[in-house]
Amino acid sequence: MIEIQNLSKVYKTKNGLVKGVDDVSITIQEGEIYGIVGYSGAGKSSLLRCINLLERPTSGKITVDGTDLTSLKGENLRVARLKIGMIFQHFYLISQKTVFENIAFALKAAKMPLDQIKGRVEELLEMVGLSDKRDVYPTQLSGGQKQRVAIARALANNPSVLLCDEATSALDPKTTKSILNLLKKINKELNITIVLITHEMDVVKEICNRMAIMQDGKVIEEGSVYDIFANPKTELTKEFIESVVSFEVPETIISRCEGPIVKIMFKGKIAGEGIISDTLQQFNVKGNFLHGSIEYIQEMPLGIFIMELKGQKEEIKTALQYIGKREAQVEVLRDGH
Structure with a gap:
């Protein structure tokens, strides 16, 4: 489904060149929930944004559903991106538009016929449990409700992939659990492949099938979530796991x-x-x-x-x-x- 081959992303700064992503290769299977974990600056957000070419890689190749995105430009890239939804930590809703209008905006941008938009938006609102909020504005919503709107908007064009950039980091634990349950439901019912980046191992433990640990732009450990929890290989992975499962005896x-x-x-x-x-x-x-x-x-x-x-x-x-x-x-x- 998603194949990342020898991907590197180099940024030019006033202090010289900085490698945000350093020769990363990952294969993500269709229909799985894949977690990418690392501290701030590890390169996980840069990697995620390269998957849909919001950041164009310096080198390497990204294939999504059989299409080499790194070979596309212009209209061809825009069309390919419609199959990749994305949600963010801070929601990025349009405050002057209602919930209905925020979701409809994505459909209009994709040039869906106007007579089809109303039915599609109502279908999405029901899916994320916000049918009663269709005419309210983002300022009237809780953080969890805002993220549900963002998820509905990301699903508007029937994507095969959903990218989640720290999607629960701004939410309290109870709301985080409800959003993770929604993502699991979407993954199961729609068979959407989900790539989720986070620094919270609780999130990975709750929802992901497989995971990668990143440090300094590199993937230092990868495997099934269960196997990594059961037998972590690197000190950083052990540190992450201990934040969730601590067995320190005084x-x-x-x-x-x-x-x-x-x-x-x-x-x-x-x-x-x-x-x-x-x-x-x-x-x-x-x-x-x-x-x-x-x-x-x-x-x-x-x-x-x-x-x-x-x-x-x-x-x-x-x-x-x-x-x-x-x-x-x-x-x-x-x-x-």
Whole structure:
């Protein structure tokens, strides 16, 4: 669906050339929700804006639905862009126009016949849950309602791709969840491919199938959201994940522990099974839970537990081997005193 090949974007500044995007290659499958994560300045917004050529790449190639956008100009590019909707953090609604008129504006710009516009706008308003707001102005709307209007406007011309540039960053947690649920609904019902950039791992965890982590214009890690949460490879990725799933145990607690401290991770369906309790019953080992939870990523459980084990050294070793054979990942964080 979207293929980004060796993409670079170089900006000229008064201090010289700066690489906003540095030789990035990504393939995004049709119908998936793909997250691009990074701190401010990582290059994620530049990359997103290159996808629809709001920013023209310095080098590389972008293919969307079989069309090489980097080879297009003028009217051909304008027509191709109609199939790529975009929403932003700050909505960018026209304050002097009603909700209805804001959405209709996109259709008029695309030269839809006037007799078809009214029906299409009403259909879009129903889809985003704002039929009762058709005649009000943006200043009368909440942040979440404004973003719903922006989403309706982005969907006006039946795009196959929706680009979301920090679409929930200006919203409170409850409103963010409602917007993410709307995006999931759009993705499922319309099979629209969604590319979402954010610095919030909660958003990625909630909605994305796959993700890329960016730093200094480069993609430093990529894969399924579940696999990256379960087994992050880079320090930056670990830092992002810890902002959502923290398993730090205070040193004052650790200092009181005499036995070895272990971290046990259960992936998939076994996360819901009582493997630890089975182990403690079968072996002459006692467990002192220090931290733990089961996270749900794309409705798949990921269980992570940190515990102190007490008992004979060989018995503890055998117990950990038993847990490992049950498809769990075991890491000894500290040997016993």
